[in-house]
Amino acid sequence: TIYGPALQAVFAAIAALAGTDPLGLRLAFAAATLGLTALVLRRHDPGRAALFAWNPLVVAESTLHLHPDILMALALFAGLVAGRRRPIAAGAFLGLAAGIKIVALAAWPLLLRLRPRALATAVAVLGALYLPFALQGQGIGFETTATFATDWYFNPLAFEPLLWLLGPGIGRLTALLLAGLLVLRLHAGVRDADSVPLAAIFAAILLFAPAVNAWYLLWLLPFALDRREIWPYSASAALPLSYLTGLNLELYELDSFAVHPLAQLIEWGVIAGALGFDLWRHRQQGKRAAAAPTPLAAPQVAVVIPAYNEEASVGATVRGIRAAAPPGLAAIIVADNASSDATAAVAAAAGARVVPAPERGYGAACLAALAALDPAADVVLFMDADLSDVPEDAAALLAPIIAGSADLVIGSRTTGVIEPGAMTAPQRFGNWLAPALVRVIWGVRYTDLGPFRAIRRDALDRLAMADRDFGWTIEMQVRAARLGLRIAERPVRYRKRVGQSKISGTVRGVILAGWKILYVIAREAFGDFDRSSAPRARTAPPRSPAILAAATSGSPS
Incomplete structure (x- = not known):
């Protein structure tokens, strides 16, 4: 399957304990959600943490719909909490996250900001997770991951116009390039590992992904609490409209997995409006924060x-x-x-x-x-x-x-x-x-x-x-x-x-x-x-990383 080796181990353990009863998965994913909430409370006040813990999408997609993405979010956040003080633990958690879903590799560049052993540990953990699958001789799952990346298509956002303009092959390649450049810019735009904007990084991936499901927001919502922006929460309200497919609506004139055009239009409108508002507010704050020119009256x-x-x-x-x-x-x-x-x-x-x-x-x-x-x-x-x-x-x-x-x-x-x-x-x-x-x-x-x-x-x-x-x-x-x-x-x-x-x-x-x-x-x-x-240097406050929309429109100095 497209699930990584760490998830295979989780599924095997839960099956050994609870058999085929989905209650075992519900309890495991609920525990993961509570554990992640506890970690969030170590970095944020309860009011901010509630934006994650009580988000209906988080509750529905983890404990009710049984999507395992909450496990990846838990591992990533644990790595972020470990951070610079415990680089080996940070590397182990980020290696585990990639073993759950390979998309977690988008967070790995932050390991370069830690001691070298953090990245070495992440590589070792991920290698150890894949090793049993490599030894058994039937592949390690990259074939199905490649099929997902090259063939699947569901509820896209910015990928839709690229597909229409460039066709499936060049469109997917262009989307990959644009998402990669955005991820690179977002990683590079900060001073230290604690400031890496993981919410915007995963949003960049979803923005250009050919398949966008509502539960993918579990990757980014815990990391969206650092900034006062509305796009993550607007997206968590809009993306569940992707459940309005021909199959679920019993509209046989639609393909089974085609989202109703009106639902998709509302999704696009809500997300684009939220990004536009955050971009406008970000620029207004930048204008207010910009220091007035201070001429040097007697320069030396x-x-x-x-x-x-x-x-x-x-x-x-x-x-x-x-x-x-x-x-x-x-x-x-x-x-x-x-x-x-x-x-x-x-x-x-x-x-x-x-x-x-x-x-x-x-x-x-x-x-x-x-x-x-x-x-x-x-x-x-x-x-x-x-x-x-x-x-x-x-x-x-x-x-x-x-x-x-x-x-x-x-x-x-x-x-x-x-x-x-x-x-x-x-x-x-x-x-x-x-x-x-x-x-x-x-x-x-x-x-x-x-x-x-x-x-x-x-x-x-x-x-x-x-x-x-x-x-x-x-x-x-x-x-x-x-x-x-x-x-x-x-x-x-x-x-x-x-x-x-x-x-x-x-x-x-x-x-x-x-x-x-x-x-x-x-x-x-x-x-x-x-x-x-x-x-000897005087320390200055790190520049706040731009929101995703701001990253796409950086103006030259």
Whole structure:
């Protein structure tokens, strides 16, 4: 059957105790519902818990109609309660949940935010559950699961227009892709495992599923209590209309398992209306919560220039930024990244404050400079030491920050002017790929990973920057997107650098930089932001994850 091995074990145990009397299943599922309610009460007040415990759909679909999805919900919620403090238990519960219904795998990315043994435990538990079925030589059930995924069709929601437009094959593939992207965005849009919006994640799956039954809402209702939204409860009132089929209504002009068109229309209307209302309210709350622009009346700008063996250019870079005199310029700090030439002496002679950064790496140099910042500095401008950045463009990067309209401003070479030969083909490809991934995952539009950038000091503290080499720039941009900072881009000019690049100038550097950028994107998407933060960072409240509808319409910054 399409039921997983853990459910087979439950059915066998109940049959051994109660035979074929359905009372055994009723008692087991009622106990599971009560157990889940007890766990819900550990995280929510009784009034909020009652929204789950006394929901008629929960009572009907678990104890009366005997759908085992309540067992999957119980295992998932137990894993969430175990969380970071008991990672092995969390992994065991999520492995058990997938052994009940394979759709629970949609929650597994949250295990990546815990210690590695959580995911290892989940894999081990799921493997152990399937092992007896693999050993008996008649398959482990994936064939029937595949049949369900490719052939079944009942009461669809957003899948219906995809089927009509694209046909069954391409329509199902498109629905799978859209649901997967939504699940990815919802996982990536939070800072830690406790904030993962499982209700919206399972709703994304149901939104595009070819078969949507009322009892599937048991997957998400326990996790919908964290947010004041009406779509989960509207769905629990609307989806039972799917029982109005030709068979149950004894309308023989309808197929036996076809939902009455009027019932389906009401379903769509109620759910779409609830999602629309929640989206509107979410945007209104966002507008009210948005801080008014706070111009910097007397900005104190510190320029950070990481440098490694740049004696031929660092002096001209320092003199250039001094001559450009961007508003508020108060300090120029050159982080000497263990140079073997006269970089430090040349920079000091040009008027910069030189900070030693003995640990090799672009990020390590930036962190060393930041550690030496004057507490009065409230804006930090980053630029390279190789004369590729044009100092006169600094004023344009600082202007939105000083005006209070942006927290982070990226100098975009892509929308500016790139001198012929200044960027290699791998650089251009990486500059397209990384921002494209950020836009797909976090819904924030960047056009460049350029090193020429400005950021408010308090915003920089919230980012808790930690990368020590090639991932510095993408880490800053991803974390800014995750925290919902006000982000802007300004076109800048980009010139051929003086000397050979340590990254784009070698094959090894290109490979290492490309790998590190992709790694940082993956780590930030599924890692625990708080756990990876530097101890010195000031902690900011996590940005509330958008509701499902908001996730589908993320606007570019």
